[in-house]
Amino acid sequence: MLRFIKSLTTSPSSHIVRRGYASEAVPERKVTVLGAAGGIGQPLSLLMKLNPLVSNLALYDIANTPGVAADVSHINTRSEVVGYASDAELGKALEGADVVIIPAGVPRKPGMTRDDLFNINAGIVKGLCEAIAKHCPNALVNMISNPVNSTVPIAAEVFKKAGTYDPKRLFGVTTLDVVRAKTFYAGKAMVPVAEVNVPVVGGHAGITILPLFSQATPKANLSDEVITALTKRTQDGGTEVVEAKAGKGSATLSMAYAGAIFADACLKGLNGVPDVIECSFVQSTVTELPFFASRVRLGKNGVEEVLGLGPLSDFEKEGLEKLKPELKSSIEKGIKFATQ
Ligand SMILES: NC(=O)C1=CN([C@@H]2O[C@H](COP(=O)(O)OP(=O)(O)OC[C@H]3O[C@@H](n4cnc5c(N)ncnc54)[C@H](O)[C@@H]3O)[C@@H](O)[C@H]2O)C=CC1
Numbered sequence: 001m002l003r004f005i006k007s008l009t010t011s012p013s014s015h016i017v018r019r020g021y022a023s024e025a026v027p028e029r030k031v032t033v034l035g036a037a038g039g040i041g042q043p044l045s046l047l048m049k050l051n052p053l054v055s056n057l058a059l060y061d062i063a064n065t066p067g068v069a070a071d072v073s074h075i076n077t078r079s080e081v082v083g084y085a086s087d088a089e090l091g092k093a094l095e096g097a098d099v100v101i102i103p104a105g106v107p108r109k110p111g112m113t114r115d116d117l118f119n120i121n122a123g124i125v126k127g128l129c130e131a132i133a134k135h136c137p138n139a140l141v142n143m144i145s146n147p148v149n150s151t152v153p154i155a156a157e158v159f160k161k162a163g164t165y166d167p168k169r170l171f172g173v174t175t176l177d178v179v180r181a182k183t184f185y186a187g188k189a190m191v192p193v194a195e196v197n198v199p200v201v202g203g204h205a206g207i208t209i210l211p212l213f214s215q216a217t218p219k220a221n222l223s224d225e226v227i228t229a230l231t232k233r234t235q236d237g238g239t240e241v242v243e244a245k246a247g248k249g250s251a252t253l254s255m256a257y258a259g260a261i262f263a264d265a266c267l268k269g270l271n272g273v274p275d276v277i278e279c280s281f282v283q284s285t286v287t288e289l290p291f292f293a294s295r296v297r298l299g300k301n302g303v304e305e306v307l308g309l310g311p312l313s314d315f316e317k318e319g320l321e322k323l324k325p326e327l328k329s330s331i332e333k334g335i336k337f338a339t340q
Pocket residue numbers: 034035036037038039040041060061062063103104105106107108117121124127128143144145146147148173174175176177204249250251252255
């Protein structure tokens with residue numbers, strides 16, 4: 001175990017850390033990143049180190065952890081950083097975690113679909129989730145590893161088998177789809193990007209990603225052609241980056257940003273901040289599919305409420321029906337893998 005302790009002003013009796021950045025007491029929260037030394041893992045670890053809601057940051061990877069943990073640990077923010085470098089240390093990395101973020105696994109190369117990652121990543125995710133069930137069954141799990149449409153159902157089955165499954169605590173991270181939809185919409189609608197809100201529902205692969213531009217705010221009068229193009233660009237956003245990186249992986253920096261936003265929302269929910277809402281791929285009754293991404297209200301136990309789709313345009317209704325067979329088959333593939 002690689003331990004890097006930052007000096008903190010802690011109250012020994014109450015597990016409360018008081019710092020200059022907030023007037024109120026901020027509870028201690030441990031965040032564990034699995035795959036912390038990867039393309040996403042490194043910048044995500046940096047961003048979590050910058051988050052004042054985190055008191056303990058556990059960085060786990062099967063390769064290159066010591067350098068990343070040493071590097072991140074020198075940043076003069078609240079959290080204590082500990083690196084865990086081997087399978088034998090995974091349990092310690094997870095013990096006491098409030099939020100576990102999983103960007104462990106291989107990324108796409110040009111010409112591949114996210115589903116092409118299934119054979120390698122399904123096994124990685126299954127192993128990590130077995131360890132989560134054993135060492136921190138109450139943690140909120142933020143699944144980034146692709147194909148998210150299958151890895152989330154795999155995680156659910158692993159937790160069910162271990163008797164620890166709580167649908168309120170399992171999240172597929174689809175925040176990057178929202179981040180992209182906001183950016184692309186702002187560019188076309190000529191509105192300040194920081195003010196934009198766009199729900200993105202469905203799943204996290206190709207046509208299963210369904211941005212609801214009819215609900216985008218601030219409102220703008222965009223033509224059907226522009227909406228179609230914006231929808232396609234959001235759906236193909238991952239592929240756009242994979243092609244631009246030309247064999248050197250997929251989105252890492254924008255994903256780290258998106259992952260940090262989602263983890264921050266989970267921490268705020270845990271801390272009792274009201275009205276924390278993000279889109280996420282969760283167990284759902286919004287459609288007939290058992291898992292579906294939609295807006296979710298986060299609270300002290302994870303998912304507080306899965307919000308409905310709201311009114312859809314005809315184009316979005318059509319997109320919703322089109323995505324269901326693919327999403328259904330990816331979910332079933334994950335369940336089959338985990339239950340066999
Ligand atoms: N949900 C989303 O929106 C997005 C998901 N992704 C996915 O995130 C995953 C990671 O992508 P990158 O960081 O670019 O890949 P990367 O290859 O740069 O990093 C992956 C890291 O995982 C580690 N790893 C592998 N097996 C592990 C295990 N059993 N335990 C712990 N660590 C392990 C590797 O050593 C490596 O450091 C990919 O599956 C990618 O498709 C990528 C972008 C967006």
